[in-house]
Amino acid sequence: MTHPQAMPVARRRPAGLVPEPARWSRQRLRSNNEWLLLELLRTGGPSSRAQLARDTGLSKPTVSAALGSLETAGLVREAGTLAPDRGRTAVLYRADAGAGYVLGMDVGRARVRVAVADLAGRVVARRDVPNRGRSGPAVADALIATARDTLADAGLAEGGSAGCPGAAPADGVVRAVIGSPGVWDERLRAVRHAPHLPGWARPGLVDRISDGLGMQVQVANDANLAALGEYTYGAGAGSSVFAYLLVGTGVGVGLVRDGELWTGAHGAAGEIGMLQLPYLSGELTGRQEVRLEEVVAADAVVGEAWRLGLTSATTAEEVCEAARSGDPAARAAIDRQAQQLAFAVAVVAAVADPELVVLGGGLGRSADLLLPPLEEALHRTCALRPRVVASTLGEDAVLLGAVATALESARLEVFERRTASA
Template sequence: MPVVHRPAGRAPEPARWNRQRLRSNNEWLLLELLRTGGPSSRAQLARDTGLSKPTVSAALGSLETAGLVREAGTLAPCRGRTAVLYRADAGAGYVLGMDVGRARLRVAVADLAGRVVARRDVPNRARTGPGVADALVATARETLADAALAEGGGGIGGPGVGCGSVEGGVVRAVIGSPGVWDERRRVMRHAAHLPGWARPGLFDRIEDGLGMPVQVANDANLAALGEYTYGAGAGSSVFAYLLVGTGVGVGLVRDGELWTGAHGAAGEIGTLQLPRPVGDLTIRQDVLLEEVVAADAVVGEAWRLGLTSVGTAEEVCAAARAGDWAAREAISRQAQQLAFAVAVVAAVADPELLVLGGGLGRSADLLLPLLEEALHRTCELRPRVVASTLGEDAVLLGAVATALEAARLEVFVRRTAPA
């Protein structure tokens, strides 16, 4: 798994200007330079920031005392004295990212540098809300235990023991899940493919099992943020991520920030009801976009075309690559449906780039040429469409990246706060 990098959070701002604020801002500036630029000497940091050498030395001393930086060796220049190099201490805190899907549960622990120190990817065999919650807690606890071993027994506390501490423990935990998070009721609404997932108390159950608070976000939103941060969406001013797997969802990023709408439901296009063709009595009036675009729809189309030996979208794609006519036709029809979904996103958000991800994103070699062809026939507003570079890790990496953005600042504030 790649290292996760997120833009730096803002330096802490006390209510009014004072010397402590100035020192805090200087220390944060130096810490972020060391985190993003790697080991550096006091002289180089002074040149990079414009701060005086005594100011840099004092700030580094404070950061070292707080356990946020440490010496990283020496540099012997051609002339002059040997310089001591400093680096940010990535082990000053950790984050926990979790991805809940109908088929898989994915969990990762990363240090403050974004280095993933432990990861688990297991089948989700639970079929009830409490069952999924308990399975997620068990997987997370096992991953935390793995991380402690990976760090030589230090750094991360045992499951539920000191996990919320910033003293080298897990600082932030983020869960990515299908649906729309209702903060007031603390439930995940509209997660149709996770039965019982909207049951009250499930996320309190997860927090109690982990011994730490958790932040919850929509999976497509986190996938979009992960893809924007260091995937195919990097640098795009307006970017959309179309997640097509068990369900369908869209994550929207504008100028590096998620756009989730007034109620957190922006991008939930899978819930759109499609009109029944006039005079066609064979189609239910309440058919949803998700029913004709998601992975199961490809399988259903293949069955209708006589290819009943396949059970998953992956098997349909494998058959298409092998030359099976029915499989190829099923994927062609799927591309037509996807073109409608892309057209909806293009008309509302006008992204310059749309990334196709989720389970079907792995079959972009088959889908994208057909999708581009369909878009040229049906859509005047055509964003550039590419395949995800993160694949099935997009949601998990987005969760880790989201946790890191807050954790880095939280660790800094707590460790540098006046006694």
């Protein structure tokens, strides 16, 4: 897919606000001015001293001094000249996106995706490989190997600068974020509630990845990252309250309000796949209760198709292909799935009241089949009817959300490191 050269990031700190001690000082004022100019150049593109002075209200000497400091720190560089109709030719400046890099990773049952991006959010290297690991350590090692290969593709030293004292930020990765099913438990240093990744809950795996890459890594829930990715780059842009419904191997929801991710008291907000549904038990499994993800996720589509006689289909994608070809059992299975998804959307609507729900994950690729019966079922059963649309990022949502999350901290970290030593 095509990635923009520069992209806004959800939950970004307002331009001009650099965390410093509350007491006023000339150094703090200078840092604020430099951060303000750097953010303007990053979000607005190349600009001249005079234009920056007009945009910020700062004096031209102040702008010149700040740009000089930023240029010395390797954070901005000249980007050509502008010859006006009258007056002297103006030098244009731009933010140096290569002052640091971030590493985004997405771990799923079927695939491992890794991307390296510069500070403008431009993906400079990417790998997407099958996940053949059948144990927690094997998955961790596969992720390490894929990340190392991606860093090499980007021309970056292995391990980068994060966690490596003395390394320059431009030499490697400043922040690394992993998107994973489940909920990260900082106390245990492990991921909980990720049954579709065998052994992934084993303590020490994330530390194994950190050691293997030579940098600290942050772990976040995949649905939450997908929500941030879709808010930053996709269908959720501009929504004040929106939900991302990830439906694939499992099911989860990411909730974003005014650019802020809502994760709940223990980081488990949106884990609706764990909901127990006793009233569906006899109809589907014969058990006393069943989890929502057992009747909504991809395997449920295949199971429903089998119950209806389509035993040749082994994946949800094959069921969807059969439905497009007119197979009645496949169409009935899709309609059933849409009804279950409508229930999931109704749950989210009742709790969060989003204006928009984005359908993503593996099943999001079949939104053309799912959305019409889903909306019909939603209108029959739910008084709250948010608009439901397909993801525009597809299976890249989690990966781009990891990149966006890493960038949020990396930009400020690079600024503070560089200006402190300039």
